[in-house]
Amino acid sequence: MVLQIHPSLEEARTVVTEDVNEKDGLSGQANFPCAYTAPRSKVNLGVMLGVFLPTIQHILGVTMFIRLAWVVGIAGIMDTMILLLLCCLCTLLTSISLSAVATNGIVESGGVYFMISRNLGAEFGSAVGILFYLANTVASSMYIIGGIEVMLLYIFPSLTIGGSDVHSDTGMWGMMSHNYRIYGSMLLLLEVIIVAMGVRFVQLLAPVSLFVVIVSILACFAGGIEKALHHSGQHVCMLNEQLLQSRIFFPHGTDLSTLCKRCVKSEDISDDFCNSTTASFCTHFTASTLTCANAFPGINAQTFYENMKRMYMDAGESYPDVAADDAGLEVSQDFHTSFFILLAIYFPAVTGIMTGTNMSGDLKDPQRSIPCGTIAATLTTSTIYYALALLFGASITGPVLRDKYGRSLDSSMIVALLSWPSPWVVIIGSFLSTFGAALQCLCSAPRLLQSIAKDDVIPALAPFSKVTGTNEPFFGLLMTALIAEFAILLGAVDKIAEVLDFFFLMCYAFVNLICALHSLLKVPNWRPRFRYYHWSLSLTGAALCFFIMFASHWQYALFSIILTFVIYKYVEWKGAKKEWGDGIRGLALSTAQYSLLKVEDKDPHPKNWRPQLLVLIYDTWSNGIIDKQNVNLIDLAGQLKAGRGLAIVIALIKGSVWNCSDRQKAEKVKEKIQHDMLRVHLRGFGKTLLYDEDQMDGCFTTLFQSIGIGGLKPNTVLMNWPEREEEKAVFAVELVEAVANDECIMLTKGITAFPSLSSDRLTGYIDIWWISHDGDLLMLTAFLLKQNKVWRGCKLRIFAIGEIPERNVELKEMLQKYIYMLRINATVFIVDDSVNQKDVSETSTGGDCSAAALMIATKEGKIDHKNQKLVKDAASENTEIQTETTFTRDNCSSLSKRHLSVYSQGEKEFHDDENWKMPSLGTIKRFNDVIVGNSKDSQLVLLSLPRPPISKRKILSHYMFYVDTLTLNLQRILFIGGSGKEVVTINS
Incomplete structure (x- = not known):
């Protein structure tokens, strides 16, 4: 049911008591056609199961376990705090803006897409919505590949096709990449089956996997305390300040506890160094000291202080400005590092704040659940990241933190070796974190696609608008699985993921812009229940999103913006027309009002004079000759548009405003005028004027005196020389009144011979x-x-x-x-x-x-x-x-x-x-x-x-x-x- 502009008390009560998803919208919103094949059955999830836990599960991904420690080692604790501040502040400000927008009216299925499209228009909504859908879909592939990597490297190395020797063969057609494709496809099929069982089943699994992830985090803190008390941390072998790879001392799979016994300058070790490296490095090895150092001293102030300094390095360096040996005996960096490169690498770890919002169609009370759950999840995960960064900086030595792949510890997961009571706690937790994050992506992405398709802004997506009787977008799930499988088979998921991060940032930026736009315009419909927002916070959030995009990879940022613009123009060209009272129109109206008030209502300076056209045409459109006269006059106005002035086309119709048929005729003529103006790209306004014959003088006098607003009003009348007797009397009045009102007059004669825009x-x-x-x-x-x-x-x-x-x-x-x-x-x-x-x-x-x-x-x-x-x-x-x-x-x-x-x-x-x-x-x-x-x-x-x-x-x-x-x-x-x-x- 649609609530009317002036509803009765009974109508208002009926709308409130109806299921939100059964009705079409509120006053001023579009009336959306139902695209469902069966009655919808809402799951009615609450704050905890619907928003908080899914959002935390999505955010706490594998990046936290395999990259945060490395970021601390490279950037140092101080720079890491700044990096986390930028990432977490971006998501927190976006969460605040999201809460304000989500509580300003009913949020239907589609979450962030629904909010952007209803506030910035169908074009922006579809453009950002499609990018956000692709980001979530391919992100599921990234999480699945990450889970397979953890499984084959740390949990079941024996399952690797080709054996453990192919672990480093990660090229496009490498054997390890084929392993990722095969096992990734199998894991994707398993997750699709779970998601197809329903959102409630997925959300019931969320607490289980999330519980294991939380236990893994707690195990890291327990390990930091335990190793500080008992000094039981794993040791590594170092040559002065440079970390050596463990493969020098024993083969892969050997017990790490024997490393210190082998970390001595034996003849075999010396021969390996001097025979495999340059003479200068052999001399360096001979003169240096080989020590077995504790890599995990536990929480202590000295380690914390040593890890404060930044250690950015170029590719191939084992220490700042110190190149590693050519034989790869030392632990070195595989690419150039800087603050903004690390920012781009780690930012995916904080994405996922929209997970609960994307489930809005299955929430019992979205206006309550989305703000509470999203902000709570954002603050919780931010606190966890800060605590883990401080823990790693205080518990693990710097050289080991910078060992991204654990080469000094037989390719072990660094964070897992810190944990207590067993490294398996973190290894299992990291695997389940990727599994759960992929589930959330596969659960929310089809719902996003179904919402875009349901609005019918892109006709090609119409088949995906249908849902099952339990409100599951099954066709959307199949399309999502197909795209995710294609990304897995493509193999270059890491490169694709770098671009997709910018799609997330584009979405966050637009949410912030929505909140800032409505707050600044102060439109009457902007009445969010969530009160803890401000336009300055939203603008800061949007600026921060674009700053991170351009500071990280400006090429990817430009690509994302261009792709958004392309989709925007496509939807504008092919999409269905939707009138949703978007904020862009409100911004245009406010800007126009401001500009008009700034323009003084007096004659322009000679430099600024330009023809502001008032085009007068006659009402007869049935006669072919007269029709050509009117069309050619509009064409001529279009040919004069180089003046960049105002254009108002008015059709003079003899009739009465009290006559229904005359008003209907006027409306049809107006549509014809607007069509012709659009055809010749004449930007302006098409209007009609109904006049009685005995009121002709008064009508034209009023027209010339009142047309326009302030300083923006016509100064030039474009009219045609009358050819028919019945037009001459009207022409005489037009001419006299135009002269009397000091209008410049352009009068065409022989208008039917004038060329059109399509002419040669x-x-x-x-x-x-x-x-x-x-x-x-x-x-x-x-x-x-x-x-x-x-x-x-x-x-x-x-x-x-x-x-x-x-x-x-x-x-x-x-x-x-x-x-x-x-x-x-x-x-x-x-x-x-x-x-x-x-x-x-x-x-x-x-x-x-x-x-x-x-x-x-x-x-x-x-x-x-x-x-x-x-x-x-x-x-x-x-x-x-x-x-x-x-x-x-x-x-x-x-x-x-x-x-x-x-x-x-x-x-x-x-x-x-x-x-x-x-x-x-x-x-x-x-x-x-x-x-x-x-x-x-x-x-x-x-x-x-x-x-x-x-x-x-x-x-x-x-x-x-x-x-x-x-x-x-x-x-x-x-x-x-x-x-x-x-x-x-x-x-x-």
Whole structure:
């Protein structure tokens, strides 16, 4: 049942009493379809069996037994404490963020995937969820191989196919690697059968294996105390400060208690050293002292102090800056070590904090169990790691700690020899730790896959959404087992595991980002029951995750991020659309609100001016021609998007908001607009406007005054010249109201001939007729069009009409200089004054701001210094160019008193239509002849929009006839009329 936005008391009570997994979600969440083949049966695990014990079992893996002592020996106790602090702090901060997110609403099956997808969106959730699934799946292979290694090296060496001699044959096709493949496949099959028996059976086994692991840890502490009291630790043979391998003194399998009897400089030993090594090392051996030292003195202050110093070494060194002999008689390091390399090696030991969260679908009360169990498990394991590190540093000598493979002790497990009463306690415990960790991975990974498949974000995963009657994702288990088997057969599990650690870190980072994001945005729905969180802790946790990733292996970190991005884009492209109210959208809204509040509600600086388009289209979409007009107008807006401005497309629909059919029609038209905008990659908003015929004026007045928010509002109206009689009345209102509201106007004529984005690229000319002060605006528009692939092949030509023939050359030079300063490539042509320039200027949107008038005013000093557009005389190279060059309509009015303007002198109010008069028909035809004679074959002609009257009657009776006559025999025309606020500067 879905809880409605305004539920009744009975509805709310019903939702609360229902099984959480039976319902679809709460208010504001998605309604998820059920993908189950049978009724679900929850296991209802509690904090202990459901979260705490499984998480501890997953974290306390074999790395703790075989690598922690070596890390202490190499890094020293102090650096190890810092290393553990980074690892444990990362997981603790993530656990805190996880607890906050998990208690902010119902957590269904899928755990961490569910939380990320519902908070950061389906794309991020799927990307991180798939990586986390792969990490858990292949981690099970890593644990299984680790268990087989413990079994064949320490428990049952006789089971090794090929005998113990092949233990070191670990190449890709080595015999020991084949042993790992064979026995690993068998152990994987056994674990899959156990997991298939059900999660409750697995969790009942968890305390048993975990009990043995805890006993193993306690045995280590007991051994440290016992050896300090009785001095019964195993001894090793050393040459001065260098540790020697035991194989020098006796064959493999010999009792280690006899080592001291053989650690003497006998003739046989001396011959082995001098015959197998270089002369310099033979001399070194002869001059050095061979001693049998206690490797496990037990807990004591001297050993603790000696192990404080760091001992980072390069490959092949037996001591810092001391190379080992070539024959391998000394214990040496097999690769270069540093703090961050050790960090990368040991970090897998602290992963697994999400184990209980991944079992969320089987928890009785996830909101209680996840915080308590996860944080308790994290603190418990962190305490264990710190205690063991201090124990090893105080109980085992440094050279033996650095013996990673136990070569000085007949390849024995170092930590096992410390334990009491028997090394077998730790050996069995380490094997069971790998067995239990693999079980937890195989148990949680299929549930993660089933959750991703159930949400149907990736259609290919649909078969894995089904579960059995006992809520077991059997198909997901089979897929998980198949991937794990492939990883085992591949052989390079250690290399794969290094990359998978970064997948875990990516998941942890996103959980921290979720908590920080919601805490900072303070969204009303962010009300977690877990109160002990803070956004600063979450950001620290996320930063720590990325720091560990890049500090360890930046190549793997980049690979993980790129893979996450690839999966994100794939889900965005192929996945189903889900509206889950994600935090990314909330962040976008908050950022937009902040930016809008920072942008002042006033005209932008000339440098920042760009066309913010308001595209007006008509409502008729059934007629093919009209449909093409609307589509081509949207295409043209898409071709102008190089301006990077706002785009709002509004369809004008005649109808009433009270009429249901009109509103349905408006909704369909809106969908069509949004589809066309998406097709041409025009980013913006598609809307519809319903208007009554008797309210037309008020509708458009309100539209132009109210559209936009703050400083982000349209400044340019893109509209089409009406072709049908019923459109002309609407066009007249649009034009008058746009002019009245100081909007820049772009008016297309012949829109059906304009190219679409899918058209072939045009070649030829784009002609600009500079008649009024809008010439620079026309050039900017042509420049923006040329950035699009459709118009890129066209060349710009600028035509200006010369009033004074003897100054035409000078006029051309000045225009070329001005265009050069605008950084626009165009060719300038001066047309003889075959048509009266005064008549042409009278019809423009401003006064006489033509190219000729501009030149004359500049030469005569009639443009004041502040607003001068061109102060550099073409004839003088020493004149300095003014850096602040703006030119507005107010300046235009003062240039020449011979020409009329839409504004009266000193006022910005419209006057009666007596100020507007249509030029004579002969003048219009002569001007048309001039344009056609020069631009008939051009791909596009840009003209200044003739100044319209303010009377709709005069627009319909005179103005439209005038414009039609002016544009006869021209294919594509784009009129541009500035409001006087648009400026194009020569500034950078």
